[in-house]
Amino acid sequence: MSVGPVNINYEVLLSSFRSNVGITSDEVNEAFREIISGLRKMANHNKGSIILLPGSGTTAMEGLTNILKKGNRVLLATNGVFGDRWEEILNKYPIEIKTIRSEPGDNVSEEEILSNLESKKFDAIILTHVETSTGVKSKIEVLRKAKDLGVITVLDSVSGFGGEELDIEKNKIDYVVTASQKALGAPPGIGIAFISQESLSIVERGEGVNGYFIDFKKWLPVMSKLEEGKGSYFATPPVHVILALAKAIELCLKEGMSRRIERHQTVAKAIRSGLESLGLKIVAKRGFEANTVTAVYLEGVSPIDFLNIAKQEGVEFASSVHPKIANRSFRIGHMGWVTKNFAILALSVIERTLRRLGKDIEMGRGVRSAQEVFI
Amino acid sequence: MSVGPVNINYEVLLSSFRSNVGITSDEVNEAFREIISGLRKMANHNKGSIILLPGSGTTAMEGLTNILKKGNRVLLATNGVFGDRWEEILNKYPIEIKTIRSEPGDNVSEEEILSNLESKKFDAIILTHVETSTGVKSKIEVLRKAKDLGVITVLDSVSGFGGEELDIEKNKIDYVVTASQKALGAPPGIGIAFISQESLSIVERGEGVNGYFIDFKKWLPVMSKLEEGKGSYFATPPVHVILALAKAIELCLKEGMSRRIERHQTVAKAIRSGLESLGLKIVAKRGFEANTVTAVYLEGVSPIDFLNIAKQEGVEFASSVHPKIANRSFRIGHMGWVTKNFAILALSVIERTLRRLGKDIEMGRGVRSAQEVFI
Amino acid sequence: MSVGPVNINYEVLLSSFRSNVGITSDEVNEAFREIISGLRKMANHNKGSIILLPGSGTTAMEGLTNILKKGNRVLLATNGVFGDRWEEILNKYPIEIKTIRSEPGDNVSEEEILSNLESKKFDAIILTHVETSTGVKSKIEVLRKAKDLGVITVLDSVSGFGGEELDIEKNKIDYVVTASQKALGAPPGIGIAFISQESLSIVERGEGVNGYFIDFKKWLPVMSKLEEGKGSYFATPPVHVILALAKAIELCLKEGMSRRIERHQTVAKAIRSGLESLGLKIVAKRGFEANTVTAVYLEGVSPIDFLNIAKQEGVEFASSVHPKIANRSFRIGHMGWVTKNFAILALSVIERTLRRLGKDIEMGRGVRSAQEVFI
């Protein structure tokens, strides 16, 4: 139950099991076509482009430089470690950044964002959909308002898309980043960027500050051809991941996005309910909890010991990475193909682990709360 | 028989078949350790660092910007399309480039390279080990001489390493690029960079012109830990590819590099001998032929028709990508896990394909020549 | 959580994933050798023979006819449906049978068995180790006493071996039957027979009443060669199952039989404890409960509805097959690679299922009891 790469559905894994796949074979062409067409439907992104980048979510984050021009000023609202990464990325480029931060578990407020933007000093606003280090979800509607103020709107939905609602057109988002290995439930290897029609003109004019591998001017014609089902390539894609991602997206569409998000929501709610009934405190403040990842405070127990014993009991949880809370919290990833029984398993292992670490836990208490959510 | 991704050995593919692998799980940590330690032996690269980059060979090519400083002048010797790519990459950065080119099938001469370098105007020299678009192999000893002239030496061995001899220390190469999906015989998804001890100081001082994802300052501590078998990460690696690559490298070490290279050589020789006995002309000039890929001229036959019919006969060859010869040639990839029977298969399909296209080919003639090479 | 084929361990499954395996290839020969040598250790069966029969456990049951002569009288002690199968089998042959039966959940008593045997009217006694239809375990020590009375001793351990203690030599058993797909944790396809040294003479003299496919006179020389690691065959074995079984047995030996049995015991105990705390009644009487399968009474709930809803909740349990209780019970298979979390999962699904069927179940109660067994 790491925070990604997630447990991969069997059918998805089997799809990638080919010894011999050319990068422009019919099989791969068809997979690309299905991925792009599926992503459009899942995110309601009908006009702009979608780029599948060999690499990781970070590759797609850096791809933002394609629509930022030299000297652009960016407002970054960050709730934790992965939000902060944007600062590190843009610092490598001739871009000015102003960062507004929240405390762990909290969310930068809409007011703070909008009042900054209203100062007219910014060309772009960056928001993290789900901050993986704290399990905090942002209210993405602020981007729509930001867009009305004339700025480029950017959403990092690496840990959100597939498990949280995301309507790109409705929310007027210019640039959305996600990755194959999170709530989409495929193996890692592909960063995904959704770019609005409007922003494409910056790419086409080559005004971005980007490097070569992530140069969308190179990728756009490739992606257009692939969307038409024709073979094309710029840098070799990880074809096995592409085949798996196509199957994952087929399963997403089959499940339906609303059912998929509801499933994530129910599992997340049950996990939180179970944790709280065991006396554990959720990092994310009430109302800010993500469907896909939950960070949890530990009291009187070393996270390292906790993770080790939980592993012996059968589940690998994720360590905390937020410097302010790393020594007193851990994380549960619950995205992709999670089910009710996934929540039960997690909670039963947490119960046994805490008891083995000397905590006076009522056995079965956490599971009971989860069960009550389900019934 | 594409030029990469290659046919993947069964054991290699099975190694990657895991539904649930954490990026810092013991299994992945051990795989990273084995890959790095194996690569050191295979390339005789004991002192500097090795970086495994999520992405492709191009990602690792762009990584060169970590050891190039603003204003550096680079001499690029290119034999074709993939050599030319360096120019496009470096043009994205404040680097000056002088390019010296050969005709398709030819090799930029050692004299030309050295006489340019002796002018003292260059900080670095870039050479392509095997030019995938023409099947031409460079003589990499020139890099040793270049090093003695004080320049940074760079080798693109994406289509070479694993199938051609490569001794990094002996040839004093500062930066070598390769990728998982070529002669190493694993799935695509990982670009690999070997950096000399000397060049690391540029990275450590942060003097490179690089972007964020390929920032080696971020990757070096991660790689150090992974080489010690400890978990660490910067951007999510494609773990399934890592597991497969570890197995591929295990098999490379088991086979032994000299035997592996000899196998590639024998298969390549048999293929060339067969092609020539059928009256076909090899693009690479005599003495410049690579072990890993062969480009072949077609006369009186459309490459598109040729490739389509060959596919019906059971083998997918690669189309030509070199603009000067694309309309009158095709390519055969023969790297990774190729065997004698691979050559036989290729030639028998070429015979039937040419006959079906109306060429007056003596059936069995190409196979006979290959058989004679083997006996 | 069916009663077999069980969930198969990943490594076991991967072992069988070969497209091209000759029946006398080195790979298959080695697998056979390891299976036979492993089974000897696991069951403490050093002197007699082991025969691996393509087919199922029933094939190996019918193999008993190799050591029964025309007119032999057999005493059959049966606790349910699978015990009764022996009667059906032997009725096809010129063998006389006397059957002594227990009620569902009960065990034929040692006294009844021994007093029958002391009448001197029998040549053989057949006992079922674990009766899969009721989850009842026999006390196999009675076979040792039976042997001292001079009869051929037969144990059906199809649902026992691998999860229950079994020492063939110590208990002086002449013929033991098991199968690949139960507590050994491999795919179905192989019936396994252990034959004592003493009984082999009947086979060698060809005195049995057996048919052709199960003719051990044909199989014995094949098995001898395979045990020596040499290729041999009589009827084509299901080679993929053989490869998987070899890996399963490797993992059994690695775990150690005592640890393996203890694991089965703990999981079984937790399941029973959870069920009872939910007010459910175990079919097997106290003291007769098997480690590998539990039959459970349902009150006021249709087994068909129960199984359907449990499946929706994520677990497939097994229907009951014992005619006397089929309409008011179901079964849980818990053998092979089961873990603590397997018990938790089963119980949490049973809780939700019963609640959905209108039973007034305290949610979490069953899981709590299981958790308490584990701590």
Added chain:
Amino acid sequence: MSVGPVNINYEVLLSSFRSNVGITSDEVNEAFREIISGLRKMANHNKGSIILLPGSGTTAMEGLTNILKKGNRVLLATNGVFGDRWEEILNKYPIEIKTIRSEPGDNVSEEEILSNLESKKFDAIILTHVETSTGVKSKIEVLRKAKDLGVITVLDSVSGFGGEELDIEKNKIDYVVTASQKALGAPPGIGIAFISQESLSIVERGEGVNGYFIDFKKWLPVMSKLEEGKGSYFATPPVHVILALAKAIELCLKEGMSRRIERHQTVAKAIRSGLESLGLKIVAKRGFEANTVTAVYLEGVSPIDFLNIAKQEGVEFASSVHPKIANRSFRIGHMGWVTKNFAILALSVIERTLRRLGKDIEMGRGVRSAQEVFI
């Protein structure tokens, strides 16, 4: 290139890759339904029954005892080792057999069969479609004539069905045996019996001399339910093989039986043509050659040496098993998913092997002949 289990198609193998399949799960039920319905079409067997027996082809051969009554007289026409097996099987039962034999490579003549049957002394006639030990194909039309004489007609098509034409209704065959691992191209583990409507009455009245596991009275109701897509079982089937077989049959239907047989024919013809041009002699007499297996004489070369060196060259051929020719012949299996390139590969390896063994072979000669068959 063994004579079975054959190389298994990738898709077929992947279909069987499930860790958790209940024997009456929807997935398995559907697989059974598809297999039975597919086999009916492929063999034109619409009225009688089809039984899928866990085990091997031999299990299905012994199943014939279900329609033979005590004292029945059987005429057996055998062309080699696998024909002879019928004698061994029936000798275990109260059946009288008369065997008529041909020399290796030859076929028992229709005249001999019919003149025997006209004596009115026989209740059944058994014929082998393809004798795997010699590569000889029978003319099965004789069975139609035999049927008109009133006898039960039996065909062993273990090595024929899937690669040779077989119309059960047209040829009036009462009992046909085949197996999963031969020309059907699935893994071994399932013996298949086709029984005519007429013969079923013998089964229903329980008049056969059969044992228990192969008792069709037990299997018929199971198979009826499975054909309707309902779960049912008697002895545990090898579910993984069932899933694979369903996919193999899906692919057979997709290819079409006439195309499938033509493919086998072309490959077989090319192999024979190549062998003969190398001076090798085919065991099967002209006109009797099978599409699925070819036995070949070796002169001046030890078969053991030949097989070992061929294996080094990359292909495992099968040893000869016919006692009269075993020391001077070998066999090539070419059934299931064979292609043109399969023939080329086999011949090129044979050329190199013979040369290495000191034979004065013109390299490429065999491949040329095969190529000429293809063009």
